[in-house]
Amino acid sequence: MESVGSIIMYVIIALAIVIFSILAVTTRKILRAATYLLFTLFATAAIYFQLDYEFLGAVQIAVYAGGIVVLFVFSILLTSHPGDNSEKLASKSKKMGLVGAAVMFIAAAWSLFSRCEMLMTSRPEMSNPDMQRVGEALMGTAHYQYLLPFEAVSVLLLACIIGGVVIARKR
């Protein structure tokens, strides 16, 4: 049994995710969409916190909410014509998208519910992964340690930095 507080917390998080997701994809002003995305990301971070992954939550806030959204905002400001930052959606494509998303949602939800028992296990106890464990796992080369992907990602990031500079540079 969970404490009532965490249930209330969950409800708030879930509502935030649902509402801000919908708003992020339906709002006509692109800057607002970015803002709603930010809220969704915050809600996601909250989930991580609630599931005891504090480090992950922190990364989520720092990288996603802090970095990516700022990038979005910048790019929106750079690419939108003044006074023309809204778009009209064709109702047909809207409907189609809605139907597609709904079908997908129903199908996935149905398959989730059809395995309801399996998913109804209670949350096991877990010691919060402290920074030492995270650090060791990230920097080790043994089983369940991730130095290689870490390096790969770092190289990727480097490539992205260079790529971003090259692409965005003025000729």
Added chain:
Amino acid sequence: MELTMLYYLIPSLFMFCCGVYGFVTRKNMIAILISLELMLNAVDINFVVFNRYLFPGNMEGMFFTLFAIAIAAAETALAIAIIINIFRVASDIDVREINKMKF
């Protein structure tokens, strides 16, 4: 009431479907990118949830998410660089117009 996996998977699924909806309906490339981020986030949540509920002793899900976040950041940065570049060339970022590279 107990907060089982299902309780976390449903909002994440919802988020994912919102991402899909946004991806197929929006015309602005940045909006599409935002939708993409939503989908990524939903997947991240799933990883974490599964890790937390099914293999609490391990950290694969968490690390996967961690790397996914890093890669998403890289990808977004690059995508935005491309978008800005396209905007420079075409002064428009409507995805329907950007089809010079088809066929």
Added chain:
Amino acid sequence: MDVTLPIIILALPLFMFLFLGLLGKYMSHRLAGILGTAGMGITLICAYTVAFTYFFSGNPDFINAEGERLQQIVFNVTWLQFTPSLVLRLGFLIDPISSMMLVVITTISFMVHLYSNGYMRDHHGVWEKGFQRFYAFLSLFSFSMLGLVVATNIFQMYIFWELVGASSYLLIGFYYTKPSAVSASKKAFIVTRFADLGFLIGILILSFYAGTFDFTHLTSVAVEGLNHVYQVSEGTAQNILSIFANNPASTFMGASVLTWALVLIFMGGMGKSAMMPLHIWLPDAMEGPTPVSALIHAATMVVAGVYLVARLFPLYLMETAALDIIVVVGALTAFYAAMVACVQVDIKRVLAFSTISQIAFMMVSLGVARPEFHHGLGYMASMFHLFTHAMFKALLFLCAGALIHAIGSNDYTAMHGLRKYMPITHVTFLIGCLAIAGIIPFAGFFSKDEILTACFGHSIFWYIWMSCVAGLTAFYMFRLYFLIFWWKEHKVHDPHHAPHDQPWTMTLPLVILAVVSCFAGFVPFGNLVTWNGHPMFESVSFLTNLENLDWSVAAISLTVAVVAILIAMKMYKTENELPAKMRNALPALWDWCYHRFYWDELYMFITHRIIFGLVCKPIAWFDRHIIDGTMDSFATLTNKASWSIRGLQSGNVQTYVWIYLIGVILLGSITAICLI
């Protein structure tokens, strides 16, 4: 026999061809002419030596104790080995007919070489363009023709047969800037090529059954070293016949295989010797320079067909059906050509048709020859006529060349009354005409008389037929003679440019050939050339031929000839209305003769309308549109299929997502359904 002379006979002309052909343009015209003529002169001497050695030396290699002439193979080198037994050899065979042909070819060839030194120049002494080339081609032709007659086997003959065809092509087309010469040369080559197809298939059949190409094996027996009795003994005949008879396929479409082979081989002869219906190339071949016509299209190459049949005569004797075909073809051709010759305007064409007719005489003579009658008189007569005809027809052509050279036109309408201006030509031409008309004692009389005798012995019908042709011959030749030299006076506008006799290089051959034409008839051919090598007469003297004449036949033919000459004289000696009246009396006949019975038109129709129009063009169309169209349609189909699915690759990311989504949902539902 020593191999040196035979090798020189073959190698020297070949060398002269290569020498003049490759280096000719670096030497002066005069030098090329002198070299060519000298080369031919040496060949002539060698050939004469060989022939006279063969005929008169009494060497036991050449003549046996019974006085029978033998075949001897001087050398025979393997050239191409088809199968262990079937070997194509190149060699040198001497026997009566090849020796005789050596004499004929080298004589005429030398005369022509000499004559061309004068002919291939205009009145101001400027040499014709390509003079060296002309001599090179003449040498090539001489080489090929000599190789043909000394062939030891039928395939060697075929090889040189093709080579003479090619050199004839080159020489007819000597004036290659003239379209008519080009098309004439093309026509000559293709028509003879078509005939050669028959020859080739005939050879293939013959060699398959007989297992050899060699004449010695095909036509004689009693192999003793290199000497072969030139005779088919009873045993061999049975042997060869049984080869053909013991096979299950020995008859094909009602005729024996041997007959088929021989008829097909004769078809090759028909092509080269311009027998109907393959004669159409010869009149056109007159587009070549006149010396060439004299050499190739009167004296040597065109008699190759006769020579071929004579060569295989013992085989033909085994299948007389083939000989009957030869008679019919020959007789029809002789008559047809004589008819046409009566109305032609171009003097070379008249001579060409006369050639066709005379060769047909030889063919008929071969066809009617049987051992039973006068020891194969027809064979001897044919060879005799070949010999005399070569001489007097070459003479006539060279005279015609002199006339053309002097006048600058081929038509008698531009000549008339030339007897005063060109006396030597006049006399020599007259001798030629008398010889061909068969007036005693000129050469043609004796040989033609022998032919008629042979026909008489075979069938009275063909005798009468051929006598008529002989009469026609006398008529058209004297028509030509009178129209050129009499009819009316020649109008000369400028005395300096009056027609005149030619330089000595041209006159000398005329005189020599005229003398030969006067006396060639007295050569005792019956003792030299017979089908089995057996001499016909016991003793030989200058008058042998005269003594052995069948005077009843001779008298009739003489009468016919004289009457024909008189008619010609009446009609053409002075300008009168008679020819026009004749023409108007039988307009259709005249028309048909004048247009050579429309053979050319028929061939044009067949080649252009049927072969080109109904075979080649449809095939080419079929290839481009059906075959290639099918191949292309594979490509087009693939292309179309690609285009039709091209739209899926729209470049629109959202479309891809849609497709992806649909795929995911479908896959998911399928999985779900399967799991349930």
Added chain:
Amino acid sequence: MFDNILIYFVVIPVLMLAGVALCKNVKQIRAVAVVGSLALTALSVYLLLDYLHLRHVGATAQMLYTGSWAWFTPLNINLSVGVDGISIAMILLSSIILLTGSFASWTIAQPKEFFLWLILLSTGVFGFFISIDLFTMFMFYEVALIPMYLLIGVWGSGNKNYSAMKLTLMLMGGSAFLMLGLIGIYYHSAPEGQPLTWNLLEIARNGAISENWQLFLFPMTFVGFGVLGAMFPFHTWSPDGHASAPTAVSMLHAGVLMKLGGYGCFRVAIYLMPYAANELAWIFLILTGISVVYGAFSACVQTDLKYINAYSSVSHCGLVLFAILMLNTTAMSGAIMQMLSHGLMTALFFALIGMIYGRTHTRDIRQMGGLMQIMPYLAVCYVIAGMASLGLPGLSGFVAEMTIFVGSFQQGMTDYLAGAGSLRLVFTIIACCSIVITAVYILRVVGKLLLGPVYDDHHRELTDATWWERLSTATLIICVAAIGCFPNFFINLIKFTFSPEIFSVLNFTQHSGIASVLGMN
């Protein structure tokens, strides 16, 4: 490995490739190409003499100079080499044509790239002829095909993209069949339980391909090689391809590459699958027999010089395959002679056409005439080539055709008398007819193009051949005349292979396969 002389036929072209790649200007490239191809020619002449010497002193092995080096052992792929008289003849032909082709492309645009591809192509050709391993053979075959696309597509003329694409696709289609056939042969190359092999000689020795499999694999390989040999109805790449290709490529393609088809047909298809060769010969006899007359008839009405020659190649190469299918020593020897003869002759033709085209800028015979007066050397060479083509004795065409006709006729009559149907006989006679049709189209061209009055007065200013063109054509003419004058030398070189001990198909008493199918008795 490098002690085997044969390997140098691949090494020298590779060195040439490197040399051309390092060259700085056109003179160096020409030097490398000429020196390299001269070296190849010298090497092949040496090989020929040495081979004759070895045979003379009593070497009786089927292939001499054999060698084998493992390449990929899990699939038993080796680089196996070995030659007999036929391969040597083909190698000699290839090197001569490469040499003359280098001269013929003396002034080509972008010489470096051109020669690189050309030499790569010839590497494939030489490799193919020295290989006796099916896999390496196939590989070299492909190496020879691919450069063709670029050579035609880049340096060609006219509708070159279409032609290059068509040629490559059709030949690739053939390769697909061929690969299927070769792999099939590989999997049946040895009896149950023994290691599989790609080696031709071992496969033939094992004789393990079952009759049913032969019936399947024979058409695959025969069609595969037959496409390259321009067999009806897969010949349509030939006119377009040749018409568009640059001179040297046409020469090499018609002169050598098309021979790969014929060579492969007897070396692989007939040699390894004698049973099926005997059973199925009738199908291909009909097709190739049609090729012979069909190509000739088509050539009669073409107006483009290269088309005429391409169709004539269809006819002549059809005769090669036709003769091979006679399964008779004489005819098969004739087929090899015809390959040599056609290779040299058609190379000469294409060289001359290229030279004429380079001057007049048209290949339409209606637009030209009287070239004999303008460029006598080229015209005389053309006449000689034409004479060789129509089978004038003393030139190569005659001996080849006559050997084929004699052999085919013998086989046809044997069949016929043995009650095995008259198919061979009938088609032999039909094929004989081609000599007349050949004369028609050759003389038509000669008459229209070279003789007669000058058609276009602008042509009067054109020049005759340059020294490299003279060298190129003279070499070919000498070779053509050499074969024509001394055929027995070549026949003896070839004949060793076509003995019944080696070609087991020659042992078959004529089977009634043809008769039973067509009901001809």
